[in-house]
Amino acid sequence: MNQSPVLDLLHKRRATRAIRTDPLPDDVIGRLVGAVRLTPSCANNQPWRFLFIRTEQDRAKASEAFTGGNLAWAPRAPLIVVGSANRDNDCKHDDGVTYHLFDTGMAVMNLMLEATALGLVARPMAGWKPELLREQFEFAADDDLVVMLAIGYPGDDESHVPDKYKRIEEKPRTRKRADEIVRHL
Numbered sequence: 001m002n003q004s005p006v007l008d009l010l011h012k013r014r015a016t017r018a019i020r021t022d023p024l025p026d027d028v029i030g031r032l033v034g035a036v037r038l039t040p041s042c043a044n045n046q047p048w049r050f051l052f053i054r055t056e057q058d059r060a061k062a063s064e065a066f067t068g069g070n071l072a073w074a075p076r077a078p079l080i081v082v083g084s085a086n087r088d089n090d091c092k093h094d095d096g097v098t099y100h101l102f103d104t105g106m107a108v109m110n111l112m113l114e115a116t117a118l119g120l121v122a123r124p125m126a127g128w129k130p131e132l133l134r135e136q137f138e139f140a141a142d143d144d145l146v147v148m149l150a151i152g153y154p155g156d157d158e159s160h161v162p163d164k165y166k167r168i169e170e171k172p173r174t175r176k177r178a179d180e181i182v183r184h185l
């Protein structure tokens with residue numbers, strides 16, 4: 001059986017850190033937004049909210065929020081995205097599931113897959129300070145800030161990537177075994 005186009009894309013997607021600085025054209029941005037819009041959500045509430053930060057000035061502002069290793073490479077990305085989930089648009093089932101976060105995670109994945117299909121790198125990050133972004137970019141009080149992404153074309157110049165990350169990225173991908181994550185009855 002041939003590998004499906006979806007699995008092809010999933011294999012191709014890698015969160016690498018060597019990103020070129022050239023800006024992304026409007027049609028590429030439009031395709032990323034289009035992929036987000038097609039995401040399914042509980043009750044079709046579409047709770048995700050994305051801030052696409054493209055201007056040099058605003059990227060510099062957003063980059064102040066990065067922490068740890070992200071400071072070395074992520075500020076170079078020509079597109080920085082903040083993914084947030086609007087609590088008021090949670091479908092509020094009484095089952096303890098935070099659907100606005102779940103739905104937003106799926107939207108982020110769609111964005112990353114379309115980015116991969118377009119030949120881009122889209123690296124998700126947890127290493128940043130939400131309170132700083134909240135203050136700088138005036139998020140609504142009921143928006144939960146979930147993720148930042150550094151997006152751009154992959155580059156050969158790794159001079160800004162710390163050595164320890166280069167070594168990790170050179171290694172083959174590791175994943176848990178199927179029997180650790182799936183039960184079959």
Ligand SMILES: Cc1cc2nc3c(=O)[nH]c(=O)nc-3n(C[C@H](O)[C@H](O)[C@H](O)COP(=O)(O)O)c2cc1C
Nearest residue numbers: 013014015016069070123124125126127128147173
């Ligand atoms: C929620 C989330 C947070 C992450 N945070 C960071 C981060 O702060 N910095 C970073 O360099 N990579 C970060 N990553 C990237 C992961 O380290 C990477 O996806 C993982 O090692 C698997 O590698 P792969 O995406 O190439 O398959 C994050 C990924 C996710 C999904």
